Amino acid sequence: MNEIYDIWVARPYYGYRRITWQLREDGYEVNRKRVYRLMQKMNLQAIYPKPRLSAANKEHQTYPYLLEGMKIDRPNQVWMTDITYIPLPRGFVYLVAIIDVYSRYVVAWELSNSLDTDFCLAMLEKALQENKPEILHSDQGSQFTSEAWIKAVQKEGIQISMDGKGRCLDNVYIERFWRSLKYEDLYVNSPQTVTEARQIIATYIEFYNHKRFHQSLNYKVPAALYFPSAPRGLMDSVDNSSELPTDPTAWNKNKNLDICMGINVKKERQNTFSLN
Numbered sequence: 001m002n003e004i005y006d007i008w009v010a011r012p013y014y015g016y017r018r019i020t021w022q023l024r025e026d027g028y029e030v031n032r033k034r035v036y037r038l039m040q041k042m043n044l045q046a047i048y049p050k051p052r053l054s055a056a057n058k059e060h061q062t063y064p065y066l067l068e069g070m071k072i073d074r075p076n077q078v079w080m081t082d083i084t085y086i087p088l089p090r091g092f093v094y095l096v097a098i099i100d101v102y103s104r105y106v107v108a109w110e111l112s113n114s115l116d117t118d119f120c121l122a123m124l125e126k127a128l129q130e131n132k133p134e135i136l137h138s139d140q141g142s143q144f145t146s147e148a149w150i151k152a153v154q155k156e157g158i159q160i161s162m163d164g165k166g167r168c169l170d171n172v173y174i175e176r177f178w179r180s181l182k183y184e185d186l187y188v189n190s191p192q193t194v195t196e197a198r199q200i201i202a203t204y205i206e207f208y209n210h211k212r213f214h215q216s217l218n219y220k221v222p223a224a225l226y227f228p229s230a231p232r233g234l235m236d237s238v239d240n241s242s243e244l245p246t247d248p249t250a251w252n253k254n255k256n257l258d259i260c261m262g263i264n265v266k267k268e269r270q271n272t273f274s275l276n
Contacts, residue, residue: 001038003028008044009187012087015046042089061150062140066161072101075226078161079107079133080174081123083115083141086186086197093194095201096120096143098127098136099174103225104214106177106205107131111198117143124152137161139171180208 007022008014014022016039020032039045072078078101085092096119097109108127112119120143136158138144144162153160163171185204191197209226213219 001042004035004038005042005044008039009190013046062145063160063162065164066135066159067137075100075102075105075228076131076133077102078135078137079127080137080171081120081144082139082171082174082178083120083143084178084182086111086191086201088194088197089192093197094119096123097174097177097205098123099177100133100222100226101137101173103222104173104177104217105209105222105226109201109205111194111201113194115143117146117148120144121148121152124149128156132156133158135159135161137163137171139163177208180212181205 003023003026004019007019011018016036017032019039020030020035023030023035067078070078079098080101081096081098083094083096085094091113094112094115095109096112098107099105100107107130108123110119110123110126136153138161140162143149150160181201181204185200186197189200191200208222210221210223213221217225
């Protein structure tokens with residue numbers, strides 16, 4: 001079971017069939033029925049491509065993609081939002097966040113054990129207490145096309161932009177944040193409970209916003225660009241901010257294809273499972 005867990009953590013998109021083949025490659029004489037049974041006991045399942053967090057509701061209205069060719073050159077010009085899932089030993093929790101495209105600053109986030117729209121609205125309310133964007137971009141998931149979400153956004157006079165169908169790179173900046181969060185922290189620290197996940201995420205986002213240097217930001221931290229009136233210590237070398245990549249469509253799509261294909265990370269061997 002420890003070997004199964006190690007393989008799954010390194011390649012969370014593997015199901016029981018591919019884990020069986022990997023175990024055989026590693027010298028274990030095991031059949032897929034046994035692997036399936038043990039994975040059920042551990043509540044493990046392939047993370048990619050399910051659950052379908054971006055599944056659209058056909059009855060909901062969608063909106064066009066507004067960022068094509070746009071020069072994003074100031075904070076709060078464009079925000080992006082998305083939902084991802086965090087694996088726990090006994091299931092998943094769901095994380096929604098809003099990121100400012102210009103600075104990559106995480107404006108607000110919320111955690112939930114269900115995929116209802118309420119936790120997205122709670123995050124939006126929290127974000128709007130701080131600032132308001134000109135455009136709010138999302139995918140076409142049912143949470144972001146729901147009547148409650150659309151009304152909440154339009155009430156603030158914010159323009160709505162949405163991904164084209166099957167175009168995950170339209171949401172590239174927040175997808176890269178998910179990648180960083182999972183590579184650098186969640187899969188390394190391996191939260192065991194929702195409370196632990198919340199604490200780990202909060203600590204990482206604080207670090208990400210205020211201390212993590214970004215190569216794509218000319219080695220600045222997001223807070224230095226998001227808060228133009230911040231102390232000089234945070235604003236060193238901001239004069240070069242005009243060099244930042246600002247058009248999502250300008251990304252090399254072959255280079256960034258891995259964003260759409262899920263995430264795997266290096267990880268230390270886990271503790272032995274204790275099952276009732």
